[in-house]
Amino acid sequence: MVQPSFSHPRSDPSSSSTSTSPTAALDTFLDNQHQSYFEELYKSEAVCLCILRSLPPVCRHIILHNLWSHQPLRTIDIKSLLQMDIQVSLQDVDEVMRPAINRKILHPLLNKKSKMIYPSNDAFKKGLRNALTGLGTSNSFGVPFDREDDADIPDQQALETYGEDAFEGILKYMVSSGLGVGFPVARPQMEVLELLLISGLMVDPSDPSGQNPNLNRMTITSKGFQFLLEDRQTQLWEILMYYLTAKEANSERSAVVLSMFFSLGCMQLGQDYSASRSFPGALSALNDLAQYGFIYRPAPESDQFFPTHLATALCSGDAAATRGQDADEKRFLILETNYKIYAYTSNELEIAILNLFVDIRIRYPNLVVGKLDRKNVKSAMEKGISANQIISYLSSHAHPQMYNSPPPLLHPTIVDQLHLWDRERNRLKTEDTVMLEFFSKELFEDTEKEAKANAALQLSIPNQKFLFIEPQTKAAITEFVKERQTQLRSGF
Amino acid sequence: MSSGYEDAYRVKLTSGVLVTCDSAAKQILLHLDSMRDGPYKFMIRDVDDTHMMIKREYVEEIKELLQDELEKNTYVQDPNL
Numbered sequence: 369m370v371q372p373s374f375s376h377p378r379s380d381p382s383s384s385s386t387s388t389s390p391t392a393a394l395d396t397f398l399d400n401q402h403q404s405y406f407e408e409l410y411k412s413e414a415v416c417l418c419i420l421r422s423l424p425p426v427c428r429h430i431i432l433h434n435l436w437s438h439q440p441l442r443t444i445d446i447k448s449l450l451q452m453d454i455q456v457s458l459q460d461v462d463e464v465m466r467p468a469i470n471r472k473i474l475h476p477l478l479n480k481k482s483k484m485i486y487p488s489n490d491a492f493k494k495g496l497r498n499a500l501t502g503l504g505t506s507n508s509f510g511v512p513f514d515r516e517d518d519a520d521i522p523d524q525q526a527l528e529t530y531g532e533d534a535f536e537g538i539l540k541y542m543v544s545s546g547l548g549v550g551f552p553v554a555r556p557q558m559e560v561l562e563l564l565l566i567s568g569l570m571v572d573p574s575d576p577s578g579q580n581p582n583l584n585r586m587t588i589t590s591k592g593f594q595f596l597l598e599d600r601q602t603q604l605w606e607i608l609m610y611y612l613t614a615k616e617a618n619s620e621r622s623a624v625v626l627s628m629f630f631s632l633g634c635m636q637l638g639q640d641y642s643a644s645r646s647f648p649g650a651l652s653a654l655n656d657l658a659q660y661g662f663i664y665r666p667a668p669e670s671d672q673f674f675p676t677h678l679a680t681a682l683c684s685g686d687a688a689a690t691r692g693q694d695a696d697e698k699r700f701l702i703l704e705t706n707y708k709i710y711a712y713t714s715n716e717l718e719i720a721i722l723n724l725f726v727d728i729r730i731r732y733p734n735l736v737v738g739k740l741d742r743k744n745v746k747s748a749m750e751k752g753i754s755a756n757q758i759i760s761y762l763s764s765h766a767h768p769q770m771y772n773s774p775p776p777l778l779h780p781t782i783v784d785q786l787h788l789w790d791r792e793r794n795r796l797k798t799e800d801t802v803m804l805e806f807f808s809k810e811l812f813e814d815t816e817k818e819a820k821a822n823a824a825l826q827l828s829i830p831n832q833k834f835l836f837i838e839p840q841t842k843a844a845i846t847e848f849v850k851e852r853q854t855q856l857r858s859g860f
Numbered sequence: 861m862s863s864g865y866e867d868a869y870r871v872k873l874t875s876g877v878l879v880t881c882d883s884a885a886k887q888i889l890l891h892l893d894s895m896r897d898g899p900y901k902f903m904i905r906d907v908d909d910t911h912m913m914i915k916r917e918y919v920e921e922i923k924e925l926l927q928d929e930l931e932k933n934t935y936v937q938d939p940n941l
Contacts, residue, residue, distance in 0.1 A: 742934070792930060795885045798919050801878035803905065808869045815871075826878060829908055836878050836913075846873070853869045 390601035391422060393609040399470060405623055406472040407491050412508035412627040414634040416495035418683040419471055426450070427468045431488070435496060440487035441474065458484055508631050511645040513672040522674060524638045527664055531676030534661025535604075536717050539596060542570060543720040545587045557659050558583060566617075567610035569595050590752030596721060597761055604678055607660060615653070624649045632662065633683030635675045643671050701765040703740075705779045711736040712767065724748050725758055740782065745789050755790035759783055801826055802842045804849070806833040811852055818848050876904045877919050879912045886910060888929050889922065 409415045420428055430449060434441045446461050447454060465486065468474045474486040498504030515521075522530070538556050542564065555561070561583040564570040569592035572582050588596075595603060608629055612622045628650045635641060647654055654673070657663055662679040666672060700712040709726055713719065714734050722728065725748035728738040745758070763777050770777055806812035812833045819825040824841035828834070837845050879889070889912060893903045902918035914922065 741937075743936075793927075795881050795930070796923055796926060797880040798877050798923075799880075800916070801876060801913065803872075803874045803876065803878075803913055805872035805874070807871075811869050811871070827880075827907075827911060829911075832907075834905075834907060839875060842873075842875075849871055853871075856869050 390599065391605050392602065393606045394422075397609050397612065403472055406489070408623040409627055410489060410491035410495045412506055412631065413495045413499035413504050414508040414631040415627045416492055417499040418630040418633055419473070419492075420496060421683060423467050423471070426464055430465070431468060431473060431496075434488065435493065435500075440485045442486070443484045446486075507646055508627065508634075510631060510635050510639075510641040513640040513642040515640060515672060521638075521640060522664065522666075524677075527637060527674055528677045530664050531661040531678040534659070534676075535600075535678060538564075538660065539603075540717050540720055542588050542592055543596065543717065543724065545570060555584070559656055560659050561586065563607070563610055563614060564592075566614050567607075568592075569610075588751065590754065590757075593724075593751075593753045593757055597757060597764070600678075601681070604662075604682065608682075611653075611656065625653045628653060630683060632657075632675050632679040633681075635680050637675065637677055637680045640672050640674050643673050645671075698765055699767050701762060702767045702770060703762055703778060703782060705781055707740040707782060707785075709736075709738045709740060710767075711738070718765075721761070724751075725753065740786075742789060745786065746793070749790060749793055755786040758786055799826060800839045801836045802839050802845075804835040804837065804845070806835070808856070809833065811849070811856060814852050815845065815849055819845060874904060874913070875916075876913045877916050878907075879914055879922075880910060881912075883909045885926060885930075886912060888926060889914075892922070892925055892929070 409419075420431065423431070430441070430446060433449065434445075443458065443461050444454070446452075446465065447456060450464065452460070461484075462469070462476065465474060465476075469476060469486075473489050473492050475489065476484055476486050479485050495504070537554055538560060541554070541556055556564075561570075565572070565583065565586060568589060570586040571589050572586050574582065574585060595606060598606070612626060615622045615625055624647075628647050631646065643651060643654055654663065657679070658665055658673075660678070661676055664674045664676055666674075700718070702710040702712075704710075709722070711718070711722055712735055719728075719731075719736055722736065722738065725740070725745050726738040727741050727744045728736055730737040748758070749755070759778065766777050776783075804815065806815070812830070812835065816825065816828050816830075816835055819828075819835060819837050819841070822841060822844065824837045824845060826836040826838060828836070881889070886909060889903070890906070893901055896902070902914045902922060903912060904915060905913040907913060
């Protein structure tokens with residue numbers, strides 16, 4: 369009898385990204401770029417500044433320390449700065465500087481006396497110096513728009529509301545797509561829908577081949593649901609990176625667009641900028657960003673634009689700045705052991721997410737009452753939402769009151785039941801196999817050892833002398849068995 | 861590979877799909893198999909409590925049949941109660 373164990377829920381690759389930094393998507397993208405890409409990026413002062421900010425503090429200090437020096441950084445300098453022992457191996461120093469090396473800011477090389485030195489990237493050095501001193505001519509921090517003094521401009525609050533509405537609109541659309549009877553939501557523009565499809569956040573279920581998807585009939589995927597659970601800044605960077613990857617797939621140059629993201633991140637909320645003078649090379653990309661609520665344009669064709677808080681907080685590293693809701697506002701769920709859910713919220717998006725897996729019974733202006741039942745949870749799971757995703761949603765939105773009862777936060781009955789419902793879907797684990805049936809114990813044990821050593825073993829049943837091995841290792845194992853057979857037979 | 865019936869060192873090779881499941885699901889599978897005749901039988905070898913070897917072409921069908929069977933055994937509360 370196999371006892372279910374929920375202490376180590378099977379690791380879900382899609383949920384492993386939840387604890388990483390909000391810029392994880394950006395980091396992976398940059399890690400895969402070549403030297404030349406960075407050379408192009410570092411032409412923009414804003415990029416240099418933002419990349420510097422994204423480095424760990426130690427790295428940042430060392431780079432700033434060496435910024436005005438004409439000598440390349442030496443290993444011994446780093447060691448003395450970090451108060452490391454002089455005998456510390458080169459790998460440890462390398463480890464500390466790894467983030468900067470990955471961003472091609474430092475290029476480690478051996479000098480004539482075979483000592484390691486770290487000369488810095490000239491473009492980066494120049495860019496950062498200009499950023500700090502206000503020199504440079506690339507206008508990468510944006511050019512303010514030349515407007516009349518009495519012109520009516522939106523205040524910060526209005527910009528935040530605008531940005532929030534635009535982005536939540538997209539999220540709401542994603543959620544409501546999963547429901548048979550959705551509540552009325554505005555459909556995002558075609559470009560946005562295309563990106564949602566390409567990124568795999570949504571699919572057209574009626575078109576499994578992916579040849580000719582209908583953008584109007586898309587539904588949310590497991591990846592899309594995971595995306596909804598991320599915090600806002602992670603979502604923004606993920607969307608931007610999907611956008612960038614899509615651009616690259618069309619063999620467009622993405623460096624200009626990426627440096628525009630960083631420029632936007634350095635802009636000031638409430639200030640208006642001139643599009644044509646700030647980003648002469650990326651005007652169409654800027655227009656695309658308007659659909660996600662990153663920028664606000666008073667008139668569609670005007671040169672004037674305001675970055676919203678979504679854009680200006682991109683590089684701040686401060687997750688709270690982009691979070692539309694306060695942390696307290698996010699905590700609205702009370703879950704009882706009888707599976708009843710009380711959600712103290714009037715946020716349409718949150719209610720829509722709940723509606724994916726909760727049977728909503730009562731809806732008041734500020735309270736939604738529902739029940740977690742098998743039918744709804746299983747239909748959510750059929751859409752690719754896993755038990756772990758639901759549990760992490762429930763616990764991250766738990767009402768402060770829930771913390772007053774003794775831990776664990778969510779009652780084990782409910783957590784276990786969710787896992788059981790998840791398990792019910794796939795009670796069978798199937799894998800291709802080749803069965804070897806032995807009659808000699810000796811030969812069985814030898815083969816088992818050999819299969820185990822080569823990671824070919826799926827299952828071994830010693831009392832019946834069965835071995836199950838990976839099909840692709842069949843040839844190798846057969847070879848081994850033949851050899852042993854000959855040896856054993858001649859042994860007598 | 862096997863040479864002669866009397867050979868103690870002979871080995872029999874069979875390919876198929878190894879199914880790993882809990883013992884309750886295993887019993888349902890056994891039941892499903894016993895309801896079938898001749899070529900429609902899917903089980904190649906009953907391995908142990910939690911494992912079974914079946915024919916590859918039946919994998920998807922078996923999964924669906926098992927789901928149906930489990931669905932029959934689930935209590936659904938009358939929403940009007």
